Amino acid sequence: MDPLDEAPKDPGAQLPAQTYDETDYEGHRAHTFYVGVHVPLDRRHSHRRHKHHHRNSEVSNSSEEDRPQLLGTRRGRLSISEDGEIFTPPAQRVQFILGEDVDDGSSETHPLFSEMLELIGDGDEMEWRETARWIKFEEVVEEGGNRWSKPHVATLSLHSLFELRSLVLNGSIILDMEAKTLEEIADLVTDNFISKGTITEEIKDKVKEILLKRIRHQHQCKGHVLHIIRSLTEIGKNHSTSRIEDHSHSFSFGYTGKTPEFGKFLTVHSQVGGDKSEGLTKSTSATSIHRNHSTGDLGSMNGDIVHHNLQFMRKIPPGSEASNILVGEVDFLEKPLAAFLRLNTSAVVGDLTEVPVPTRFIFVLLYPPAMNSGYHEVGRAMATLMSDEVFHEVAYKAKNRNHLLAGIDEFLDAVTVLPPAEWDPAIRIEPPAAIPSQDVRKKPPPEKPPAEIDEEDEEERYREENGLSRTGKLFGGLQNDIKRKLPWYLSDFKDALSLQCVATWIFLYFACLSPIITFGGLLSEATGKNMAAMESLVSGFVCGIVYGFFSGQPLTILGSTGPVLVFETIVYDFCLRIGWDYMSLRFWIGTWISVILFILVATDASASVCYITRFTEENFATLIAFIFIYKSVENVFSIGKRYPINTSGFTNIPSKCYCIPNEIAQQGHPEMDWSHFNRTTCLSYNGTLVGEGCSTSEYVPDVFLMSILLYIGTFLLSVVLKDFKNALFFPAKVRQFVSDFAVIIAIFSMSFLDFKVNIPTPKLEVPKEFKPTLSTRGWVIPPFNGNPIYTALLALLPALLGTILIFMDQQISAVIINRKENKLKKGCGYHLDLFVLAILIEICSLMGLPWFVAATVLSINHVNSLKLESECAAPGEKPQFLGVREQRVTHILIFLTIGLSVFLTPILKHIPMPVLFGVFLYMGVSSLKGLQFFDRILIMFMPPKYQPDYMFLRQVNIIIVILESDHKSL
Structure with a gap:
């Protein structure tokens, strides 16, 4: 056949x-x-x-x-x-x-920036003009808009890939070329064409002249009149210099490469080494060629500065090199002319590249007019190949043509083809949110299936890395935590030198101050004013600073929690019924809790937290987040009870209420006009309220509606500004600044609005004097104060219950903070955290202060506000999450400022409470992000076609997902 x-x-x-x-x-x-x-x-x-x-x-x-x-x-x-x-x-x-x-530096791979230049114009007016560029995704110059397109996934025709493969198979391959200027490159390429018989001597100068045509980048085409005039002037100049200065010395890239022992380019009859002009035929029309070479090179010869696009440099990863693709139509060729070049040492070749990045690869494709179809796509195919993670490594390590062809074949085997009847190639594909790893394509499959890893050994290794394995000796876990954290202690302060930490400090100061004062008010009601807002502020000051300096995980924020409040209420009610002194009994309960916690630390009991599964973590975190959301809404509606809305239409609410003085007060202050006193002033002077309106709530127009406006406005402003870093407006630094200070901007904006409207909304009330709320107690609690001596032993029983609450609250919050998703690098400190907490509980019990433990929602928001993302991201690529800025300074500053809040009363009294309730709502909602349990709850209310593409939805039936979510919620 x-x-x-x-x-x-x-x-x-x-x-x-x-x-x-x-x-x-x-x-x-x-x-x-x-x-x-x-x-x-x-x-x-x-x-x-x-x-x-x-x-x-x-x-x-x-x-x-x-x-x-x-x-x-x-x-x-x-x-x-x-x-x-x-x-x-x-x-x-x-x-x-x-x-x-390979030991030599020539095969060391670097990130690549690819740029495609096309030959534009006719005759002497021809120039190389930038039409597309790649860092990771493709950007093209819009034909009519003279602007860059949005980054998109490069879609290639299969024919262009086959055509490119044919060109690489039959074209010139010059690897490890010794050249640093565009003229040297043009000389070597044209001589290689001659040696292979691809072109004749008659058109050699024409090819070289084309390669040295003026280069114009997109950033130079936007109204740069001076640049255009200078270029037109330089076209008519003759230059006698036959070599072009090396521009690479102007940039400190630090790339070095050794010349490999094999040939500089793949020819049979010659090798090029040292001086590239040796043994080569010199162009007979050097002067005419020089008239049209790169304007960047001309600038070099005249002493001018090459104008690169320095603003775009921040998008390019450090240490990057460039690959330049030149595609053009010429009328003196009969068949396509292609060459793939790799420089032995990367160099900045004039203005060949729009950014001052050293060039390593060059692909040249010249074709005759009769074969114009598709060669633009061939250039795109080569640029896309160079941006491919696998082929770009092959290009660096290739030793001959066959290695490059193997890379192309591997790329062809990995591509996905879209049917033409089901997809419009004109539609640009948005870059994906996440790109799978390409390591599978780089590494050979294992010859034998890997042996099954013993789950118990793997679990034990994980425990040892996180300090969750029992050491078998007294305080062994505590010693390991100290050894693990001590080398990082100095960096915990150095790493805080960032504007992000300032934003986190101010945001969490208000986020912590509001619940401390709120819980202080609840404690005042629950404990008969034995502990109130002042005691809560002092406790936050003492616990926060001590914990910030000495804890194992300073990202965990301490605060008053609901379970502890319920425990305090039960103990106070018990003392009230028995007739014992509450603060003295609480002192012994706190002492026993501290002793039990010390025992737990000594026996490495914190190792048991490894049994806390994601099921427990997410249910606990979701519960606390919903409590924050519910409490914020409840507090706003409580304002409506104090300041009701007039729902009776035009009927006025009964408001006649007069103040009648008693005889003693009237005799002591005869000059006072008692009829103008409000209810509060009247009662403060022992007056009597008389009238039909005295039994109704005091009506002040618009207070409740204004409170709702401030509440919702604070929440929405915080959400919008926090996501502002992904917006399309303003430079990246401005967007990042606004995102970091989002909550702070929202608080001050809404407070300013409240100040200008001047409606008497409820304001933050901070104690003005540093003294105990209850005048009958001091800052040191007596051990018994009339209580029986046996109460010291009896306190052990409630102490056991309190220890369970505190241990679970603390350790579950710590597990959530230390989870793998946060990419923490400085290690955990479960035993050290518990040891410091035991000391703080004893101090708080002695001084009569509320017990502070890890607050889940506040800690999650602390971590979220300190997250780090990659600064250099390719266009279209989302910044990569790098980890969290682990440091102690924000925790210390937050609670130091809380302790000084007594002296900031003149400022804090202007902050409306609805604004702080809005911050509560924001913290509750933001802490729900990333919780799979909450995601599954949302899926229950979505039609199948709108459900997100979660991995577990591919593998588990939706009915099973819903049933499991219902089971967890119950």
Whole structure:
């Protein structure tokens, strides 16, 4: 059968199969693999022998007859040819190439910035103009708008990839070229074309002239009149200098590379080393060529500064190099002319690249007018390949043409093809939120399935890393926590030198102050004013500073919690019925709690927190978040009870209420006009209220409605401004600043609105004097104060219950903060945290202060406000979460400011309570983000077609998800 009549096959290259072990992949010296499209087979190739890299690279310049003709394969499996021979798949060859360990610096990979230039114009007016660029996603210059498009996923035609593969197979491949200027590169490329017989001497100068045409980047096309005038002036200048100065010395990139022992470019008859002009035919029209070379190079010769796009540099990762793709149509060629170049040492080649990034790769494609169709897409295909994580590493480590072809074949095997009838190529695909790792394409599959890891051993290893394994000695866990945290102690203060920490400090100051005062008011009612707002402020000051300096996890915020409040209420009611002194009994309860906690620390009891599963964590966190949300709404509606809305239409609310003085007060103050006194003033002077309106609530217009406005406004402003970093307006630094200070801006904005409207909404009430709320008690609690001596032993029973509450509150919050998703680097400190907390509970019991333990919602918001994201993100790529700014300063400053709040009363009294309730709502809602339990609750109310693409929804039936969520909520 005539081979030409055979059906076309997949052009992926094939090789005889070989069995490689791990040593071959990691330390081999490279095999020569041949790849190609399916053509008639005249003879069979035998297995290739191992060869060393210091040989001359004659492979790419061998004649067409010497090229092997091989069949294609599909990724991930071995193919069998018609005569039964087995061939190596491209994925295996690429993994073999990437597994090579080369000591020289030339194969060291760097992030790549790719830029495509196209030849625009006609005759002498031709220039290379930037049309597209890639860091990770594609950006193109809009044809009519003279602007960059939004970053999008590059969609390629399959034909362009096959055409590119053919060009790489038949074109010039020059690896590790010794050149630093555009003129040197043009000389070497054209001489390589001559040596291969691709072009003749007659058109050599024309090709070189095209390569040295003026270059114009997109940022230079936006009304830069001076640049245009200078370019037009320089076109008519003649330059006698035959070499161009090296611009790379102006930039401190620090790239060095050694010249490999094999040939600089792949020719049979010559090698280029040292001076590139040796042994090469010099252009006979150097002067005419110089008139049209890169304006950046001209600037170098005239002493001008090359104008790069420095603003775009912040998007490019440090240490990046550039790949330049030049595609153009010329009228003196009969067939396409292609060359792939890799410089031995990267260098800034004039203004070839729009940013001052050293160039490492250049791809040149010139084609005749008759073959114009599709070559723009071939250039895009090459740029997309260079932005591919796997091929870009292959390009760095390739030793010959076949390695590059193997990389292309592997890319072809990995691509996904969209049917033309189901997708419009004009639609740009938005960059995905997350990109899967490409390590699977780089590493060979294991020869044998990995042995099953013993779950118990894995669990034990995790416990040891987090200090959750029992040491078997007294205070062993505490000692390990101290050893783990001590090396980081100094950095806990240095790492706080950031504006983000200032925003976190101010935000959480108000977030902590409001609940402290609120819980202080509740404690005042529950304990007969034995503890109130003043005691809560002092407790926050003492506990916060001590915990901030000495705790194992300072990201955990301490505060009053609901379970502790309920416990205090029960103990006070018990003392009230028995007739014992509440504060003295509480002193002994706190002492026993401290003793029990010390015992738990000594016996490494905190290791038991490893049994706290995500089920417990998320239920606990969701419960506390809903409590915050519910309490914020309840507090706002309590304002409506004190200041009701007039719902009776035009009927006025009975408001006649007069103040009548008693005889003693009237005699002492005869000059007073008692009829103008309000209710509060009247009662303060022992007056009597008379009238039909005295029995109703005092009506003040619009107070409740204004409170709702402040409450909702604070919440919405906080949410919108917090997400402002993802907005489309203003520079990135401004957006980040607004996002960091979102809650602070919301608080001050709403407070200013309240001040200007001047409606008497409820304000924050802070104690003005530093003294106990109850005048009959001091700052030191007597142990008995009339209580029986046996109360010291009797207090052990409630102490056991209190220990359970405090231990669970503290450790569950700590587990939530220390979870893997937060990427904490400085380690945990469960035993140290509990030890410090035991000391603080004893101090608070002695001074008659409320007990402070870890507050879940406040701690979650503390972590969220300190999250770090990558500063350098490619256009279209979302910033990567790097971790949390772990430090102690914000915790210390928050509670130091809380202790000084007594002296800030003139300022704090202007902050409306509805504003702080709005902060409560924001904290409750924001702490629900990322909780899978809450996500499953939301899914219950979504139609299937609108449900998010969660991984567990792919693997579990929606009915099971709903039933499990209902089970957890119950």
